[in-house]
Amino acid sequence: QVELVQSGAEVKTPGASVKVSCKASGYTFTDDYMNWVRQAPGQGLEWMGWINFNTGDTKYAQKFQGRVTMTRDTSINTVFMELSGLRSDDTAVYYCARDGAADVATYFDYWGQGTPVTVSS
């Protein structure tokens, strides 16, 4: 079955960068959109952006423009999300979520397990 497996927890100091990976098993990425969503402690969900696995095209929320970079490595069926200039309010669990909807729909049918990122001096 399809599974998205993310990299492990990270602890970073303010100003540093973090790179989170998301590898698909039981499935090969094709023309999918992989989204990244984060959740600060005790808070709701926040969409960060997506990457098209086939073309490498990206769309980011304006809030993260200039700080976030989403990439993919087709040879290892993995997508990456790098966030730079980390601040304490970037402390959150980061999820990858596949938009596997067909036709006109857009929804996230598979999610990774989440990667906790802690930013602290």
Next chain:
Amino acid sequence: DIVMTQSPLFLPVTPGEPASISCRSNQSLLYSNGYNYLDWYLQKPGQSPQILIYLGSNRASGVPDRFSGSGSGTDFTLKISRVEAEDVGVYYCIQPLQIPYTFGQGTKLEIK
């Protein structure tokens, strides 16, 4: 950005009773193709979110038929016909129509 507003934010429900969550947007989510771009997710305690409803009223694969979605334009509702213990968690609506996709604040459902 499209603002999504859910109510109530906290919903205590007796097992077997119905439950209803409202989600309103400050812009219409009805696209020119006739579809409403509004999805519902449930995040159970300690888990990643899971899709329940897409395009306003379509149940995702494997979702029990006690869950239903309705609404159009700016006003949407998620209904659970008979709440079960396994339905506890936080329910989120999201609009995937316009970048940035935006979520509602979440509605926490608990069992009385």
